[in-house]
Amino acid sequence: MKRFLAAVAVCLAATVPARADEFVTVLTGGTSGVYYPLGVALTTVYGKAIPGAKVTVQTTKASVENLNLLQAGRGEIAFTLGDSLGDAWKGNEEAGFKQKLDKLRTIGAIYPNYIQVVASRESGITSLADLKGKRVSVGAPKSGTELNARAVFGAAGLTYADFAKVEYLPFAESVDLMKNRQLDATLISAGLGVAAVKDLSNAIAISIVAIPPDVVEKVGDAAYVAEAIPAGTYQGQSEAVPTAAVRNFLVTHSGVSDDTAYAMTKGLFENLDQMIAAHAAARAITLDAGAAASPVPLHPGAERFFKEKGIL
DSSP states (O other): HHHHHHHHHHHHHHSSOSSOEEEEEEOOOOOSSSHHHHHHHHHHHHHHHHEEEEEEEOOOHHHHHHHHHTTTTSOOOEEEEEEHHHHHHHHGGTTTOOOOOTEEEEEEEEEEEEEEEEEGGGTTSGGGGGGGEEEOOSSSTTHHHHHHHHHHOOOOOOOOGGSSSSEEHHHHHHHHHTTTTOEEEEEEEEEETOOOHHHHHHSSSSSEEOOOOOHHTTTTTEEOOOOOOEETTTTTTTTTTEEEEEEEEEEETTTOOOOHHHHHHHHHHHHHHHHHHHHHHGOOOOOGGGGGSSSBBBBBBHHHHHHHTTOO
């Protein structure tokens, strides 16, 4: 019996892996945004960069939901807007965070989101003031996009009460309603060339509404900077349009091991060609001092990578 039990123990030792498979869930956004295709590209990168990991991508309502999921340990890495990240670290309940999300850790700053106010040309909307009395979608409730909408419209002296109708919808649904002439305008916070706006501009004539630099300044948040949407970004857009931009981040949580966070950071910045192939917005991701700057502490694994590269 002793010899039999010893033999069984040897067999078990040979068949049971040294450690359980690691799960890496990449939290993104809706499929018509930029987070999703970049998240899919990351799953390919991480599948090779993190040995033994089972990497999956998950669609979500983006920034706010992603950060709350990370705090709860229901995901290992997520895309988020910088202003949402700052609000999560402070525990801003109005922004959708009931308490300070103290487990969040930064992997790196990536490309900027451009706040794109898109109107159907037949609506006659050519300025933010023209949105009064119109039907407007402001993004999914308490999403990063909707937080951007509140900030920008507020800085322009507008409230949701000024609109004839307010819809809280993700990008694809907003675009569908605009195609069907059930909405006049939508605010979309995403990388340049986002699929939803491209799709809309190919279906109907649109106008990209300017967000002037003085409105950006009135937002009163350092996360918002004045930028421009280059001419020709969308069908029928012949001139550059002033707007606001907010930097995006990749974020993880403190429960993720240093080695995994290191592999995540290294995998991202050493495979930018794959990210760019997934979406042109990734062209703005650069390995410089700005990549390590964040309102939330770096994960020690990410810090190790940036130190190796001379960034810190």
